[in-house]
Amino acid sequence: MTQRVVRVALVAGVLVLALLLLLATCGGTSGGKKKPGPTKPPKKSAATLTRVPVPSAYTGDRGWEVVGASPEYAVARVADAVGYLERVSATRFRLRAVDxxxxxxxxxGDxxxxxxxxxxxxxxxxxxxxxxxxFATWSYGKIGEDALTAADMIVALDVYDVESGTQQRIEIPWADDPTVNGTGPGILISDGGADSAVVDPVTGRVTKAAPKDLRYPAGCRACRVQTEVRSVTGKGLLVSGRREFWVRGGWHSRKTAPAGADAASGVPxxxxxxxxxxxxxxxxxxDHDxxxxxxxxxxxxxxxxxxxKPAIEPGKYPAAALSPEGRYLVAGSLGFDLESKTGHCFEDSDGAKPMSLSLETVTDAGVAYGTTATRTPVEADxxxxxxxxLPANIQLPATELSSTALFRWTDRKDRDHLIAYARRK
Incomplete structure (x- = not known):
């Protein structure tokens, strides 16, 4: 009888232990929806970090990487964060913010x-x-499956506070293919011309502007030709015409032209x-610009x-990039030191024409990286x-951050890699 009691107790104990293990494995939560955990967190170990050849200013001994994410990402310089898109399924995405x-x-995000x-x-x-x-993610398309007219097309924005991850959804009816940028203190949506809308990232408020709202400067006929809303500034919309540019309700380029320039010739x-x-x-x-x-x-x-000259054809101007702390700016064959108020155009040795350089990033030490017309990597002090x-196989930084740089690389399986390498001290 005693042995039977012992056996029953042992069996009961095993069942209880198994139940506890099952609960632990399943998470043991009830109520309240948890966000899914990381699908594949970035690699942080130097032993597992993919090594690609990079300029000598960076080290492959410290850093992290993401494999298989969308090529789209953005950088918050004050918070020192990177936001990138990862696929959840064939048609669904999620924004992840990393240090x-x-x-x-x-x-x-959701x-x-x-x-x-x-x-x-x-x-x-x-x-x-x-x-x-x-951070803001956006897409453009129709509302519902039965949309038939331009009135059914919208720009859908998801705006995230970088610090907290708080997310708000904003939908803006938009008939034409949009251009969207965040170069100022608001998200600008435009048709590439004079129609625009500005989304306040804090409140989600949308403010639209038509051509009649742009406050063309008096006496500027060229301002009404090829008119384009370019950006948002703290003082209002930045607008340009075929020549001259202005901030609506603020300043006019004719009054702020640099010394020696034709005041009616400015083109942003x-x-x-x-x-x-x-x-x-x-x-x-x-002969010069x-x-x-x-x-x-x-x-x-x-x-x-x-x-x-010759000047670059309109519509083909290079993008501009700032160093992380904002002292240096580069664009194409141009480099500027905003602290010393100087600039330089990299030209051929005889000064006959600008070098075919495309400088795309610059460090806080004033070292810029880019390529030539033949795609040769270059480093410019x-x-x-x-x-x-630089050697032809060198991977150049795509974005400079305060202590690291981001590099994009595609492996033999056609997978995108976003790699962060630390800068040497």
């Missing part, structure tokens, strides 16, 4: 489905307003980080460089004004 130095996940072909959408950008940073070519890069004709020398960096808030000229060719 730029370590790759550790800070938060994940999964969602873009409005149209996921081959082309969604996109992600970063925007800053009043010191607060946001790029906007980034509160700066406008513009091309100007010289008053007396028709003046390139100037302007403060987007005031129009004030911050630095200039002269570059021999803005202080010495000397470009140096």
């Amino acid at each position: 730029a130095a370590t790759g550790r996940t800070r938060w994940m 999964a969602w489905r873009p409005l149209s072909d996921p081959t082309y959408f969604p996109h992600v950008l970063a925007v800053t307003k009043d010191g607060r940073e946001f 070519t790029a906007v980034t980080g509160g700066h406008v890069l513009a091309k100007w004709q010289k008053k007396k020398d028709r 003046i390139w100037a960096v302007h403060d987007a808030e005031t129009g004030k000229t911050l630095a200039t460089a002269e570059c021999r 803005l202080a010495t004004r000397e470009p140096t060719a």
Whole structure:
């Protein structure tokens, strides 16, 4: 009888232990929906980090990487975070924010489905307003399966607070293919012309502007030709015409032209980080152009460089990039030191024409990286004004951060890699 009691007790104990193990395995939670955990967290170990050849300023001994994420990502420079899109399924995406130095996940957004072909959408950008940073993902498409007219097309935005991950959804009716950017303190949606809408990332409020709302400067006939809303500034919309540009209700380029320039010739070519890069004709020398960096808030000229013509054709101007701390700016064959208020155009040795350089990133030490017309990687020191060719297999940084740089690489299985390498001290 005693043995039978012992056997029953043992069996009961085993069953209880098995039940406890089962609960532990399943998580043992009840009520309250948990966000899914990381699908594949970034690699952090130097032993497992993919090594690709990079410039000597970076080390492969420290960093992180993401394999198989969408090529779309954005950077919050104040919060030092990277937001990138990861696929949850064939048609669903999720935004993940990671620490730029370590790759550790800070938060994940809810999964969602873009409005149209996921081959082309969604996109992600970063925007800053009043010191607060946001990531925004967007796609463009129709509402519902039976949409038949342009009135059924919308831009769908998901805006995330970088610090908290708080997410808000904003939908804007939009009839034409949109261009969307976050180069100012608001998200600008435009048709590539004079129609636009600005989304406040804090409140989600949408403010639309038609051509009649752009407050064309008096006496500027060229402002009404090829009119385009370019960006949002703290003072209003930045708008350009065939020649001249202005901030609605703020400053006019004719009154802020750099010394020696034809005041009625300014054409903005790029906007980034509160700066406008513009091309100007010289008053007396028709062989050179003046390139100037302007403060987007005031129009004030911050630095200039002269570059021999021929000018780059309109619509093909290079993008501009700032160093992480904002001292240096590069675009194509141009490099500027905004602290010393100087600029330089990299030209051929005889000065006959600009070098076919496409400088795309620049460090806080004033070292820029880019390629030549033949896709040869180059490193250019803005202080010495000397470009140096790099080995053909070198991978160049796609984005500079305060302590790391991001590199994009595609492996033999056609998988995208986003790799962060630390900068050497």
